[in-house]
Amino acid sequence: MRIAAVIFAGYLLTMAGEIFSYPGISEDIKKVDSQIKASNKKFRSLKKELKKITAQMNQLGRKKKITDRKIKNIADSLASLTKKIKSLSHTYSEHRKNLKKLKKELSEAAKKQNLSENFCRRNAETLYEIEASRRNFPEKLLYDPAGAAGEDLEIHSISSVIENASDFSRETSEKMKQIEKKAEEVGQKAENLKKMLNQISNQIGKYARVKRKYEKEMRAIKKRQEKLKKEIAQKKENMKKLDKMIEKFMQRKKNLLIEKQKEKEFLSKKGKLPKPVEGTVVVFFGKSRHPKLPTYVINRGIKIKASTSTVIAVKKGVVSFAGVFKGYGKTVIIDHGGGFYTVTANLDRIDVDEGEIVKSKTEIGKIAVGKTVYFEVRKNGIPDNPLRWLEKK
Numbered sequence: 244m245r246i247a248a249v250i251f252a253g254y255l256l257t258m259a260g261e262i263f264s265y266p267g268i269s270e271d272i273k274k275v276d277s278q279i280k281a282s283n284k285k286f287r288s289l290k291k292e293l294k295k296i297t298a299q300m301n302q303l304g305r306k307k308k309i310t311d312r313k314i315k316n317i318a319d320s321l322a323s324l325t326k327k328i329k330s331l332s333h334t335y336s337e338h339r340k341n342l343k344k345l346k347k348e349l350s351e352a353a354k355k356q357n358l359s360e361n362f363c364r365r366n367a368e369t370l371y372e373i374e375a376s377r378r379n380f381p382e383k384l385l386y387d388p389a390g391a392a393g394e395d396l397e398i399h400s401i402s403s404v405i406e407n408a409s410d411f412s413r414e415t416s417e418k419m420k421q422i423e424k425k426a427e428e429v430g431q432k433a434e435n436l437k438k439m440l441n442q443i444s445n446q447i448g449k450y451a452r453v454k455r456k457y458e459k460e461m462r463a464i465k466k467r468q469e470k471l472k473k474e475i476a477q478k479k480e481n482m483k484k485l486d487k488m489i490e491k492f493m494q495r496k497k498n499l500l501i502e503k504q505k506e507k508e509f510l511s512k513k514g515k516l517p518k519p520v521e522g523t524v525v526v527f528f529g530k531s532r533h534p535k536l537p538t539y540v541i542n543r544g545i546k547i548k549a550s551t552s553t554v555i556a557v558k559k560g561v562v563s564f565a566g567v568f569k570g571y572g573k574t575v576i577i578d579h580g581g582g583f584y585t586v587t588a589n590l591d592r593i594d595v596d597e598g599e600i601v602k603s604k605t606e607i608g609k610i611a612v613g614k615t616v617y618f619e620v621r622k623n624g625i626p627d628n629p630l631r632w633l634e635k636k
Contacts, residue, residue, distance in 0.1 A: 268499055268502050268503045268506055268581060268582060269503070271499050272496060272499045272500065272503065275492050275495050275496045275499060276496065278492050279489060279492045279493065279496065282485055282488055282489045282492060283489065285485060286482060286485045286486070286489065289478055289481055289482050289485065290482065292478060293475060293478045293479065293482070296471055296474050296475055296478065297475065299471060300468065300471045300472070300475065303464055303467055303468050303471070304468075306464060307461065307464050307465075307468070310457050310460055310461050310464065311461070313457050314454060314457045314458060314461065317450050317453055317454045317457065318454065320450055321447060321450050321451065321454065324443050324446060324447050324450070325447065327443060328440060328443045328444065328447070331436055331439060331440055331443070332440065334436060335433060335436040335437065335440065338429050338432050338433040338436060339433055341429050342426060342429045342430055342433060345422050345425055345426040345429060346426060348422055349419055349422045349423060349426060352415050352418055352419045352422060353419060355411070355415050359409070359411050359412035359415060360412050363409050363412060501580070502580050502581050502582065503581065504580075504581070505579065505580025505581035505583070506580070506581025506582060506583065507581070508580075508581070509558065509579050509580070509581050509583045510581075512558060512632070513631060513632055514631065514632065514633075514634060514635070515634050516557040516558060516632045516633050516634060517555065517557055517603070517604060517633070517634060518547060518557075518633055518634075519547070519554055519555060519556075519557055519585075519587050519616055519618050520547055520549045520550075520551060520553070520554045520555070520610065520616045521549070521550045521551040522547045522548045522549045522550040522551070522616070523547065523548045523550070524545050524546070524547055524548075524630070525546050525547070525548045525615060526542055526545055526546035526615070527542065527545055527630070528542055528543070528544060528545050528626075528627075528628040528629060528630065529541070529542060529628065530542075543619055543626035544586065544617055544618050544619035544620075544626065544629060545617075545618055545619075545628075545629050545630065546589075546615040546616065546617055546618075547615060547616050547618060548613065548614075548615050549610050549611070549612055549613065549614055549615070549616055550612060551612065552609050552610060552611065552612055553606055553609065554575075554587060554590055554606070554607055554608040554609065554610055554616060555604045555605060555606055555607060556577055556585075556601045556602070556603060556604065556605045556607050557585055557603065557632075557633070558577075558579050558585070558603050559579065559600075559601065559602050559603050560577040560578050560579035560580065560585075560600075560601060561577065561578045561598065561599070561600055561601075562575060562576070562577055562578075562595050562596065562597050562598060562599045562600075562601060562607075563576045563577065563578045563584070563597065564576035564597060565593050565595050565596055565597050565599075566593070566597075568588065571586075571588035571589065571617065572588055572589045572590065573588070573589070573590040573591070573592070573593050573608065574586065574587070574588040574589075574590070575587045575588075575590065575593055575595060575607045575608060577601065577607075582622055582623040583620070583621070583622055584619075584620075584621045585618070585619065585620055585621075586617070586618070586619035586621065587607065587608070587616060587617070587618055588616070588617040588618075589610070589614070589615060589616055589617045590607075590608040590609065590610050590616070591608070591609050591610045591611055591614070592608050592609040592610075593607070593608045594606055594607055594608050594609070595607045595608070620632050
């Protein structure tokens with residue numbers, strides 16, 4: 244029964260060691276350094292990618308400006324050509340109207356000329372007869388002066404009308420030639436304007452196609468810009484996360500270095516630490532024969548028979564546990580940093596609280612004189628012989 248109790252106590256102590264264990268600081272620092280190195284490499288890679296994407300973004304910005312300028316120039320050209328085609332269309336329309344008017348004038352002049360020519364042809368025989376009778380005019384004048392005078396007047400009137408008609412016919416013919424010439428000129432101008440309008444229309448169509456091409460290119464640029472903006476935002480977000488991660492790693496490394504320093508400090512106190520209580524060591528560390536039973540027990544600490552009632556902290560640290568621990572009674576566990584813990588148990592009273600920072604030789608509790616205080620030193624959860632750490636008096 245006693246043997247079972249001893250084994251159970253050993254099991255509890257092992258469990259306590261696991262609870263207060265601390266991983267190897269040097270290995271942790273190496274691991275953190277590796278993580279920092281990897282994170283920094285990734286950060287530099289992201290920075291390089293961001294720089295590359297930003298360069299692409301700037302290049303697209305320049306291309307966008309050039310394309311914008313091209314679209315504007317084409318739009319201005321289209322506006323100018325549209326204005327020109329509007330003006331030319333109006334001129335062409337006026338020329339068409341003038342040509343129509345001239346054709347109408349020519350048609351009317353042709354009618355008048357035909358009438359004049361027909362009139363002259365119809366009256367040519369009559370005029371001939373009148374001219375013949377005028378040759379007999381002196382003779383008629385002798386026999387019939389009044390009749391001769393009347394006939395002469397009639398001949399003169401008819402002759403004058405025919406001459407006027409002939410003159411009008413010639414004038415009309417000349418005018419027709421002028422109208423025809425002018426109509427030809429107007430027609431040529433109208434034809435030239437028509438060709439110009441077709442050329443301008445073709446040019447407008449060409450510019451419109453080019454404009455559509457640049458507009459399509461502009462849409463593609465904007466789409467690419469949006470994609471790059473999202474990529475940049477994502478990269479920046481990733482860089483922020485990496486920054487925070489590196490900052491955490493750095494803090495962790497700092498903490499580990501502090502722990503490393505604390506480890507050195509604790510190691511420097513080997514053989515120099517004060518006893519947790521004044522008295523005589525009655526149970527030693529390690530394997531020893533049981534005083535009453537035919538067996539061996541493993542002691543992970545030592546027991547000191549108290550000659551005073553004050554129990555102290557052997558070194559500065561933070562109280563990790565202050566309370567009743569099954570199998571150990573009232574227990575105080577102090578984290579000294581660097582993976583070192585001390586366990587002081589079997590107290591009658593505890594005078595510190597969990598989380599409290601205690602200095603070396605700070606009172607942590609009380610025990611009745613003559614009772615034993617249990618004391619352990621652990622490094623990374625592994626018990627070590629406390630007598631190697633306590634000063635020898």
